[in-house]
Amino acid sequence: MNEIRPIHWDDGILKLLDQTRLPVEQVVVELDDYRGAVTAIRDMQVRGAPAIGVTAAYAVVMAAKEVATDDKGTFLDKGNFLVGLQEAAQAISAARPTAVNLQWAVRRMLEVAESEPDLSNMVNRLLGEAKLIQEEDEEINRRMGDFGKSLMPDGGSVLTHCNTGALATSAFGTALGVIRAGWETGMRFKVFNTETRPFLQGARLTAWEFQQLGIPATLIVDSAAGILMRQGDVSCVITGADRVAANGDTANKIGTYSLAVLAKENGIPFYVAAPTSTVDLSIPSGDEIQIEERAGSEVTHFQGAPTAPVGVEAFNPAFDVTPHRYISAIVTENGVVRAPFVEGLKLALGGP
Numbered sequence: 001m002n003e004i005r006p007i008h009w010d011d012g013i014l015k016l017l018d019q020t021r022l023p024v025e026q027v028v029v030e031l032d033d034y035r036g037a038v039t040a041i042r043d044m045q046v047r048g049a050p051a052i053g054v055t056a057a058y059a060v061v062m063a064a065k066e067v068a069t070d071d072k073g074t075f076l077d078k079g080n081f082l083v084g085l086q087e088a089a090q091a092i093s094a095a096r097p098t099a100v101n102l103q104w105a106v107r108r109m110l111e112v113a114e115s116e117p118d119l120s121n122m123v124n125r126l127l128g129e130a131k132l133i134q135e136e137d138e139e140i141n142r143r144m145g146d147f148g149k150s151l152m153p154d155g156g157s158v159l160t161h162c163n164t165g166a167l168a169t170s171a172f173g174t175a176l177g178v179i180r181a182g183w184e185t186g187m188r189f190k191v192f193n194t195e196t197r198p199f200l201q202g203a204r205l206t207a208w209e210f211q212q213l214g215i216p217a218t219l220i221v222d223s224a225a226g227i228l229m230r231q232g233d234v235s236c237v238i239t240g241a242d243r244v245a246a247n248g249d250t251a252n253k254i255g256t257y258s259l260a261v262l263a264k265e266n267g268i269p270f271y272v273a274a275p276t277s278t279v280d281l282s283i284p285s286g287d288e289i290q291i292e293e294r295a296g297s298e299v300t301h302f303q304g305a306p307t308a309p310v311g312v313e314a315f316n317p318a319f320d321v322t323p324h325r326y327i328s329a330i331v332t333e334n335g336v337v338r339a340p341f342v343e344g345l346k347l348a349l350g351g352p
């Protein structure tokens, strides 16, 4: 199987596998301008917390190229360059509000820009950093897989939500990566994945990825999770995260909170897989996490076709917060963290 890698930098062009077109067709969008990357993130042609972080890093490279010189091609002084870059960085950071990886990647790129004295070397230096962020992400995911695979229920069944696979990252995936790692060590278990209304990341993307990996998975409507759990058909649940607060409260795709509450009610472990770049120690709890609200048309329409009466009002929060008391463990690239999360997450962020 060829590894799925949704983001490629190719000689100044950012190439993204368009996730709005999967699984029907595999279309690559090509961008040479940071504004195009902002639009691709906002419109979810690229999505998933780590993947939008990697895309944002390349967007900073494209912005640096644009603002490094004046109309005549002469390099600006460093101060003026940084003002221009920070303006673009703000637009990139604001593309989507909930996943902290986006702001994390932009901040990391700005720190590199600030530390580079030679403007003629700036774009190369930033490109090196963006590539590093992308490579590190794959390595981190594989490490999460190694740490998390022992949680997978050999002979049992696992339920997952949204898309947390290679498509949501630079490669391999977070929660889906843990499932894959368990499967690849020879464990055998049943996999259920939710369709994940309204954007259908589960039906369109996760089901497709499991097919590519040769891992049999059964697609369910989101609201079928309860009956499955009550019948004893789910041994554990694993999801990804878009932001983890210092106390372990976790923002993830809308519907995650309901799954976690159902899991607790039915005595089923609920795991989160998230790289440390998704952990935001600056906020004490999930109450501080901004939840993105997307257009109601995503609920009332699917790919332009109405699925509700014309004129109906729809509320479309893209994420929800699962309080830490519902979470059995958080798998990071530096180990598996259990309650009390405040201490464990700090240690995980301190390094391996």
Ligand SMILES: CSC[C@@H](O)[C@@H](O)C(=O)COP(=O)(O)O
Residues within 6 Å of the ligand: 047, 048, 049, 050, 099, 161, 162, 163, 164, 165, 168, 169, 173, 174, 175, 201, 239, 240, 241, 242, 252, 253, 254, 318
């Ligand atoms: C590795 S992915 C973790 C999360 O980013 C994922 O579960 C999720 O909620 C993605 O939401 P999306 O709106 O598709 O970007």
